[in-house]
Amino acid sequence: MNKQSMRFWILVSIVGISGFSQGMLLPLIAVIFENSGVSSNLNGLNATALYIGILLVSPFMEEPLRRFGYKPIIILGGLLVAISLGLFPLWKSFWFWFALRLIIGIGDHALHFGTQTWITTTSSEKNRGRNVSLYGLFFGVGFAAGPLMTPLITIHEALPFILSSALCFIGWLLLFLLKNDYPEQTIEVNSLKETMKRFGTAWKYGWVAFLPPLGYGFLESSLNGSFPIYGLRIGIDLTNISILLFSFAIGGILFQLPLGMISDKLGRKTILMSVLFIGVVSFTFASFVEDSIQPLTACLFIAGMAVGSTFSLGISYMSDLMPKNLLPTGNLLCGIAFSVGSLLGPYLGGMFIAYTENISYFLIISSMLLAIFIAITAYRPKYVTQIEYANEKAS
Numbered sequence: 001m002n003k004q005s006m007r008f009w010i011l012v013s014i015v016g017i018s019g020f021s022q023g024m025l026l027p028l029i030a031v032i033f034e035n036s037g038v039s040s041n042l043n044g045l046n047a048t049a050l051y052i053g054i055l056l057v058s059p060f061m062e063e064p065l066r067r068f069g070y071k072p073i074i075i076l077g078g079l080l081v082a083i084s085l086g087l088f089p090l091w092k093s094f095w096f097w098f099a100l101r102l103i104i105g106i107g108d109h110a111l112h113f114g115t116q117t118w119i120t121t122t123s124s125e126k127n128r129g130r131n132v133s134l135y136g137l138f139f140g141v142g143f144a145a146g147p148l149m150t151p152l153i154t155i156h157e158a159l160p161f162i163l164s165s166a167l168c169f170i171g172w173l174l175l176f177l178l179k180n181d182y183p184e185q186t187i188e189v190n191s192l193k194e195t196m197k198r199f200g201t202a203w204k205y206g207w208v209a210f211l212p213p214l215g216y217g218f219l220e221s222s223l224n225g226s227f228p229i230y231g232l233r234i235g236i237d238l239t240n241i242s243i244l245l246f247s248f249a250i251g252g253i254l255f256q257l258p259l260g261m262i263s264d265k266l267g268r269k270t271i272l273m274s275v276l277f278i279g280v281v282s283f284t285f286a287s288f289v290e291d292s293i294q295p296l297t298a299c300l301f302i303a304g305m306a307v308g309s310t311f312s313l314g315i316s317y318m319s320d321l322m323p324k325n326l327l328p329t330g331n332l333l334c335g336i337a338f339s340v341g342s343l344l345g346p347y348l349g350g351m352f353i354a355y356t357e358n359i360s361y362f363l364i365i366s367s368m369l370l371a372i373f374i375a376i377t378a379y380r381p382k383y384v385t386q387i388e389y390a391n392e393k394a395s
Contacts, residue, residue: 003179004122008131010174011115014078016138017171018111021085021164023146025050025104026224026346027245028160029097031150031238040229042094044350047225049098051217053105054339061113062198062328071180074114078175080107082168089158109335117331120319121183126264129316133260136312140256144249147224147242183328198329206321206330208379210337212272212314215372217341219307219365223248226349230361233353240293248300252308259309260316268317269376272310276373279307280366287360307369311338 026047033043065073084100084107116135123131149160203210224245231241263271282303289295315334322330352364 007178008119008122008134010178011074011119012135012138014074014111014171014175015115015135016142017167018078018081018108019139019142020146021081021104021142021168022050022108023143023224023249024149024160024164025101025146026221027147027228027241028150028153029101030225030228031232032092032153032157033094034229034232038094040226040350040353042350043229044226044346044348046094046098046101047221047346048343049101050105050108051221051339051342053102054109054335055343056102057106057109058332058336058339059196061110062332065114065117065328066183069180069182070114070118071175071178073110074118075172075175077107077110077112077114078168078172080104081111082165082172085161085168086165088161092157105339109339113328113332113335116315116334117183117328118181120315120331121324121327122181123319125320128319129260129262129264129268129313130257132312132316132319133257133309135315136260136309137253137256139311140249140253140308143220144246144253147245147249150242151238183325198326199333202322202326202329202333205326206318206333208376209268209314209318209321209330210333211372211375212276212310212317213334214337214341215276215368216307216311216314217338217343218345218368219310219341221342221345222349222365223345225346226353227361229350230353234290236293244293244297244300247297248304248308251301251304251306253304255305256309256312260312263313263316268313268320269379272313272317272376273373275306275309275313276369276376278305279303279310279369280373282306283362283366283369287362287366290360290362 029046030043033046034040038046061073081104084103087100088097090096119131119135120128146164149163152159152163227245228238228241231244232238236244259271259275282299286296286299286303289299311334314337315331318330318334319327348364349361352359352361
């Protein structure tokens with residue numbers, strides 16, 4: 001195995017471990033708080049801490065990445081996540097856990113921003129969809145396994161946190177095998193002002209590509225953070241909730257790589273429109289069969305097959321639209337969009353559960369996917385070359 005290949009597999013393995021910790025935390029803490037009598041509103045608020053951390057640190061991520069390179073950013077992020085996970089059992093407090101989740105958000109964002117940008121900038125156009133899909137696949141595998149840790153609280157409430165922290169430390173050690181590298185540099189001054197300018201330019205050319213990550217963030221966080229509460233209240237037991245979440249995740253895992261490879265041939269926009277339409281139909285149908293576990297499991301599996309790849313497809317679509325030296329900015333904005341969606345998911349989900357009756361929770365998800373489908377269908381892409389970008393900056 002050559003060095004570039006080894007680097008790729010180490011990076012996606014780290015992403016998989018990160019996905020495991022995220023997939024575990026959302027339903028685990030939601031169930032612990034629900035069993036402790038915490039309201040659905042406060043439960044949703046606590047889940048937003050991870051994404052608040054991502055948003056707070058986002059404007060300050062690009063400059064250190066360009067200055068220090070990928071490896072130090074990823075190492076720091078992985079360390080923050082591993083330590084924070086190990087601290088959860090020390091004190092069961094709403095605000096202490098809120099602070100830990102905020103720190104995990106900062107660490108996860110550093111880890112994902114570094115790995116995501118490293119992969120997209122070193123992938124050729126002909127295999128970008130494949131590589132980013134493998135990135136999404138490993139994250140999805142980890143995320144799918146995470147909720148299966150939730151029943152371990154019946155053995156001891158601290159056990160899932162300890163196991164997850166230990167796994168993160170093992171993955172963190174692998175990072176020291178990598179040789180540091182840097183993104184393509186520009187003559188721009190690396191300041192917050194210049195970062196905001198790059199945000200504006202990247203938004204101009206690729207705003208539509210940020211909608212799938214936003215939608216996936218909403219979908220992921222609401223399913224894993226709010227659906228367990230909704231499921232318990234409509235009479236679904238904890239084991240079946242874990243199975244339902246796993247069925248959605250496994251659907252995304254199975255089709256992550258095939259959809260990425262097909263998108264390399266047929267185009268990202270075509271595939272995104274197709275999977276979003278299937279997602280809308282699947283979640284709408286799920287709203288009519290939520291009282292029966294088998295049909296509901298099938299609906300979530302089909303939905304996962306389709307929209308479980310929207311995050312990686314969105315990143316690939318963004319990479320198609322951006323000049324190469326704007327890829328760090330584009331990846332950062334994908335992370336911000338994902339975080340905004342993830343913030344809205346549990347909060348709106350908690351509000352939905354608290355203030356609505358006789359309306360299925362799945363309809364809020366299908367409505368969101370429909371809005372993104374319409375936006376992508378109506379969009380006419382404006383592709384930009386490196387020379388056009390340079391001319392625009394000079395004007």
